Amino acid sequence: FPNGDIKEDCPDGSSTYFYRDANTTHITYKDGTQLIHFPNNQMERHFPDGSREVVFPDKTRCRFAPDG
Numbered sequence: 001f002p003n004g005d006i007k008e009d010c011p012d013g014s015s016t017y018f019y020r021d022a023n024t025t026h027i028t029y030k031d032g033t034q035l036i037h038f039p040n041n042q043m044e045r046h047f048p049d050g051s052r053e054v055v056f057p058d059k060t061r062c063r064f065a066p067d068g
Helices: none
Strands: 007-010 013-019 024-028 035-036 043-045 054-056 060-065
Touching: none
Parallel strands: none
Antiparallel strands: 007 013, 013 024, 024 035, 035 043, 043 054, 054 060
C-alpha cells in the first residue's frame, strides 16, 4: 500500500496485515479468529463468538466475555 502497510493473503485462508505507522500486525484466520500483536508485546486474540483475550507485556492475561 502507498502508506507502507502490507497485506498478505495466505493459501490456508488466513490474511496478515501489517500497519507500518503503528508497527502492529493483525492476523485474521479462516475461522474468523483475529490475532493482533502490538509493538509493546501486548497481544490480543478476538474470537468469532465475540470474546477476547489480552496478554499484556508482563504476561498477565485477561479474558473478556462477549457481554463485557
